Amino acid sequence: MEEASTAAKEDEPHLKKQTWKPTPKAFHLYSVAPNGDSSEKSGALRVVVRKPLVLRLTTDLVETYKICNPTFKYSEALNPKRYLTSPSVGVLNDGYDNANSDLILSVNYVLVNAAKQQRYIVKDLLGHGTFGQVAKCWVSETNSYVAVKIIKNQPAFFQQAKVEVNILSVLNEKYDPEDNHHIVRMLDYFVFQRHLCISFELLETNLYELIKMNQFRGLSLGIVQLFSRQILRALILMKEAGIIHCDLKPENILLCASVKPAEIKIIDFGSACSEHRPIYSYIQSRYYRSPEVLLGHQYTTAIDMWSFGCIVAELFLGLPLFPGASEYDLLRRMIKILGAQPPDHLLNEAKYTDKFFKRAGDILDVENNETSFSSIGSFQVLTEEEFEARDLKRPLIGKEYFNHMKLEEIVTNYPPSKRLTEEEMSKDKSTRLAMIDFLRGLIEFDPSKRWSPLQASGHPFVTGEPFTCPYKPPPETTRMFVTPNFKVDHRPAAGHWIPAGFSPQVSSMNRGPAHNSLHFQMVPYSHAGSYGSLGSHGSYNEGGLGSSCGSYGDDSSLYGYYSPAGPSGLTIHAQGAIPIFGASPDARRRTSQFSHGNGLGVGSTANFGPMSLGASPSQFTPPSNIQVSSGSPGKYGPSSPARGSGVHGSPLGKVAVVGQFNKRRSWVHPGSFSTQAQENNSSSLRQGNFTDTASCSYPEGNARPHGGSPRGGAQSNTNMPNWRQHRGGVRFNSVSSSNAVQQTTGSFSFSDDKPDSSSIPDPGDWDPNYSDELLLQEDVSDTSSLTSDFANGMRLGHSLNSGVATAGVARQYRASYSVHSGYHPSSQRVTGAIQGYSNSDVGSPPSAHDLHVGFGRPPSKPSHLMPHFSQNSPSRFGHQHGLRPNYAPSTFVHVGSDWMYPNFHPPLPNCNAAGPRSPGSSTFSNSVPWGRRSGLPVASIPPMSHARKDY
Numbered sequence: 026m027e028e029a030s031t032a033a034k035e036d037e038p039h040l041k042k043q044t045w046k047p048t049p050k051a052f053h054l055y056s057v058a059p060n061g062d063s064s065e066k067s068g069a070l071r072v073v074v075r076k077p078l079v080l081r082l083t084t085d086l087v088e089t090y091k092i093c094n095p096t097f098k099y100s101e102a103l104n105p106k107r108y109l110t111s112p113s114v115g116v117l118n119d120g121y122d123n124a125n126s127d128l129i130l131s132v133n134y135v136l137v138n139a140a141k142q143q144r145y146i147v148k149d150l151l152g153h154g155t156f157g158q159v160a161k162c163w164v165s166e167t168n169s170y171v172a173v174k175i176i177k178n179q180p181a182f183f184q185q186a187k188v189e190v191n192i193l194s195v196l197n198e199k200y201d202p203e204d205n206h207h208i209v210r211m212l213d214y215f216v217f218q219r220h221l222c223i224s225f226e227l228l229e230t231n232l233y234e235l236i237k238m239n240q241f242r243g244l245s246l247g248i249v250q251l252f253s254r255q256i257l258r259a260l261i262l263m264k265e266a267g268i269i270h271c272d273l274k275p276e277n278i279l280l281c282a283s284v285k286p287a288e289i290k291i292i293d294f295g296s297a298c299s300e301h302r303p304i305y306s307y308i309q310s311r312y313y314r315s316p317e318v319l320l321g322h323q324y325t326t327a328i329d330m331w332s333f334g335c336i337v338a339e340l341f342l343g344l345p346l347f348p349g350a351s352e353y354d355l356l357r358r359m360i361k362i363l364g365a366q367p368p369d370h371l372l373n374e375a376k377y378t379d380k381f382f383k384r385a386g387d388i389l390d391v392e393n394n395e396t397s398f399s400s401i402g403s404f405q406v407l408t409e410e411e412f413e414a415r416d417l418k419r420p421l422i423g424k425e426y427f428n429h430m431k432l433e434e435i436v437t438n439y440p441p442s443k444r445l446t447e448e449e450m451s452k453d454k455s456t457r458l459a460m461i462d463f464l465r466g467l468i469e470f471d472p473s474k475r476w477s478p479l480q481a482s483g484h485p486f487v488t489g490e491p492f493t494c495p496y497k498p499p500p501e502t503t504r505m506f507v508t509p510n511f512k513v514d515h516r517p518a519a520g521h522w523i524p525a526g527f528s529p530q531v532s533s534m535n536r537g538p539a540h541n542s543l544h545f546q547m548v549p550y551s552h553a554g555s556y557g558s559l560g561s562h563g564s565y566n567e568g569g570l571g572s573s574c575g576s577y578g579d580d581s582s583l584y585g586y587y588s589p590a591g592p593s594g595l596t597i598h599a600q601g602a603i604p605i606f607g608a609s610p611d612a613r614r615r616t617s618q619f620s621h622g623n624g625l626g627v628g629s630t631a632n633f634g635p636m637s638l639g640a641s642p643s644q645f646t647p648p649s650n651i652q653v654s655s656g657s658p659g660k661y662g663p664s665s666p667a668r669g670s671g672v673h674g675s676p677l678g679k680v681a682v683v684g685q686f687n688k689r690r691s692w693v694h695p696g697s698f699s700t701q702a703q704e705n706n707s708s709s710l711r712q713g714n715f716t717d718t719a720s721c722s723y724p725e726g727n728a729r730p731h732g733g734s735p736r737g738g739a740q741s742n743t744n745m746p747n748w749r750q751h752r753g754g755v756r757f758n759s760v761s762s763s764n765a766v767q768q769t770t771g772s773f774s775f776s777d778d779k780p781d782s783s784s785i786p787d788p789g790d791w792d793p794n795y796s797d798e799l800l801l802q803e804d805v806s807d808t809s810s811l812t813s814d815f816a817n818g819m820r821l822g823h824s825l826n827s828g829v830a831t832a833g834v835a836r837q838y839r840a841s842y843s844v845h846s847g848y849h850p851s852s853q854r855v856t857g858a859i860q861g862y863s864n865s866d867v868g869s870p871p872s873a874h875d876l877h878v879g880f881g882r883p884p885s886k887p888s889h890l891m892p893h894f895s896q897n898s899p900s901r902f903g904h905q906h907g908l909r910p911n912y913a914p915s916t917f918v919h920v921g922s923d924w925m926y927p928n929f930h931p932p933l934p935n936c937n938a939a940g941p942r943s944p945g946s947s948t949f950s951n952s953v954p955w956g957r958r959s960g961l962p963v964a965s966i967p968p969m970s971h972a973r974k975d976y
């Protein structure tokens with residue numbers, strides 16, 4: 026009967042029509058098994074996630090609202106401000122700054138470079154460091170996103186940021202005009218609302234985050250090699266320029282957006298200094314701190330090589346090699362893992378030797394009751410008990426993370442990926458041996474024996490040549506930077522003709538006769554397996570295509586060096602009339618070829634960060650009390666250890682700069698970029714001023730809180746089409762500046778090193794969406810429509826005029842420093858016209874209304890945006906501590922006559938790659954898997970977000 030009725034229904038088309046079925050658009054099946062079976066029984070039930078729900082629900086939201094309610098009208102002006110800065114209460118600088126002297130940013134806040142008439146529309150917060158905030162900004166003129174570092178409105182930070190500007194100007198323009206050396210591009214700088222703002226190309230995830238995404242399992246050797254090559258290229262350049270980065274660590278190495286193969290860049294030159302005039306003696310983040318810095322010895326660019334070695338090891342191991350909980354612990358780990366100790370000559374000269382070592386004369390031979398020399402030298406490291414007796418406190422000792430003690434054991438016993446074939450396993454083994462040898466050259470106690478970047482770059486681990494025996498680098502010679510305008514002959518029939526240096530592994534027959542001409546002989550370069558071929562030093566095969574050391578890309582940017590060893594025989598044509606710096610007595614010409622660009626194209630994808638869609642439901646019924654969630658956690662989220670001030674940089678160290686600045690302020694010429702005067706007077710700041718428990722003077726919160734701007738009302742600074750200059754603007758007031766010394770007397774202290782309670786990362790820190798696939802996956806979000814925008818090239822315009830105009834603004838700022846030896850860090854502007862804009866247009870300070878809104882967040886919630894100076898600056902590694910003023914009278918690198926006059930041409934063709942992508946969906950499809958080895962051979966993971974301080 027039933028069958029009959031069904032059959033009847035099927036025969037009747039009108040009945041059939043009435044049968045309702047969900048349309049595929051309305052309801053998606055959970056999943057469809059490969060066989061097409063969508064039932065649960067198929068066992069293939071899984072949720073198919075396409076686009077983020079929020080994205081799907083909020084696209085065309087205004088239109089949706091209008092459909093729902095035809096009377097709905099959208100007005101951007103009614104949007105509540107979404108603050109990115111915390112606290113968002115304006116108490117300084119006419120209400121523009123919060124108590125930490127940070128400019129209070131909200132989504133769509135507009136930063137303006139008045140000189141260039143360039144607007145930067147703030148979209149999100151990328152990071153928050155010691156120096157200030159880094160915001161992701163949209164530049165409509167160039168259709169691109171950039172990262173703008175907004176320096177705190179305090180003279181010390183301003184001064185130090187000028188150093189960063191100067192150094193980056195020099196590195197970018199003079200030494201690396203073609204952007205080949207993996208150093209972040211600075212695009213612009215300007216003063217806005219008394220904040221120095223520095224615009225950078227927008228980069229992505231940092232290497233620490235990448236390791237974290239890989240669940241602290243370390244990256245594959247191929248990636249480690251790739252990144253090592255790139256970092257070395259940066260270090261080579263920095264050494265040539267005589268610049269020490271002073272804070273090299275995975276957090277300060279960022280991935281470039283959408284570049285294949287993966288490309289990284291070094292950021293944060295805020296601690297950098299000139300090799301010839303190092304300013305501070307207490308620098309580098311603890312895990313990456315070199316022995317000479319730790320011991321208070323003179324230092325050079327070699328300290329960056331030590332950090333580099335630590336980074337290479339960490340990339341491979343997934344964990345820091347020397348996660349010292351204190352300086353003593355750091356030293357103890359170094360000695361244990363390396364099986365040696367700093368050389369006697371270093372210990373004899375270092376200032377803090379006695380803090381960690383006992384001298385031979387102190388070593389008592391218990392049996393004979395007489396002093397004797399230690400078998401390992403004239404110095405012997407103190408035991409914990411001895412250290413405690415001397416320091417009157419027990420040294421902090423961290424956990425051991427590796428099951429093995431010695432470097433060799435740690436590396437060789439690290440579990441390889443289970444996916445390796447037998448052949449790959451044997452290659453893996455030999456590459457590990459090469460890496461150990463490589464690390465030995467970098468993590469060398471004696472700075473004079475530590476390899477230079479050029480020396481290291483000839484190592485088979487980097488060049489890809491077979492590793493057969495311990496690498497013996499050629500002696501480092503004095504090099505002279507040669508303008509990179511060379512032409513390389515390309516001879517199709519004979520391969521590339523490249524300038525060759527001499528490789529330590531190059532047989533002499535490969536070398537041409539030495540001569541002192543600019544025109545070298547030609548040496549044919551073969552692509553394949555050119556073992557011992559050309560220019561092991563400074564010549565790369567970054568793509569890892571065979572062992573063709575000597576080839577890096579296919580272009581003509583070269584650096585030439587002179588060496589007694591003579592040229593390898595090659596021809597370099599100086600282009601045009603550009604002089605090639607002359608003949609050093611060192612006749613060797615060691616050259617290397619660098620590519621013009623990465624040749625990899627720019628990114629094809631871009632993601633938008635959260636943007637204000639504006640159509641808040643509150644617009645239907647504007648609430649009387651607007652509650653706004655706390656500021657955007659930014660790219661890495663608040664729980665990420667990479668977010669806090671403590672991780673990305675070295676806040677304590679940098680803060681100490683401030684302390685030092687304030688101590689020096691009486692003799693500083695604040696406006697001058699040269700710090701000669703400062704350094705000549707640095708004696709009072711020497712050793713002993715900073716100890717592990719030091720507190721340092723700092724002009725914190727010394728301003729009169731005035732409860733925000735007197736301008737009330739809800740004001741929007743969003744997307745105003747016509748921005749204009751503030752009519753009754755403000756300028757730096759020389760009278761208030763003169764009070765700086767008196768005003769900067771606030772003090773604060775840092776707590777002692779404390780054992781980290783959280784040695785295992787909070788699971789919340791881990792990317793819940795992590796997967797190997799995501800790491801390698803192309804991001805194909807809806808926003809890929811922006812591709813063309815980025816592909817169109819983004820030049821921010823680099824007219825000389827604008828540069829001069831910018832300099833003018835800066836000069837104005839500087840003037841307020843130089844006339845009065847000090848600048849009132851909290852001075853409220855009274856009158857004047859510097860960078861003042863209509864309150865409703867750009868950068869309006871929080872109004873009374875805004876303040877109300879700002880208080881809406883739960884006060885108890887710990888935030889990475891908490892004021893730097895009131896928190897314990899958590900970090901997964903040791904912080905820089907208070908910078909000890911260095912022994913050496915020094916002047917900071919002085920380039921040009923005025924720091925604000927670097928001949929700066931901001932935009933470079935490939936520096937604005939693309940918009941950001943989520944860390945989890947970064948495109949690193951360089952055919953080299955990241956790694957993710959089978960397991961961690963460690964007991965636990967070192968502290969990240971709540972590490973101790975190193976004061």
Ligand SMILES: Nc1ncnc2c1ncn2[C@@H]1O[C@H](COP(=O)(O)OP(=O)(O)OP(=O)(O)O)[C@@H](O)[C@H]1O
Nearest residue numbers: 152154155156159172225227228293295673674675
């Ligand atoms: N060019 C960039 N692209 C993307 N994000 C960036 C860029 N520059 C900086 N950031 C983000 O901002 C953070 C802080 O930047 P930076 O390290 O330069 O500032 P800082 O004040 O010196 O920080 P710290 O005190 O941690 O050293 C970085 O850790 C990074 O997350």
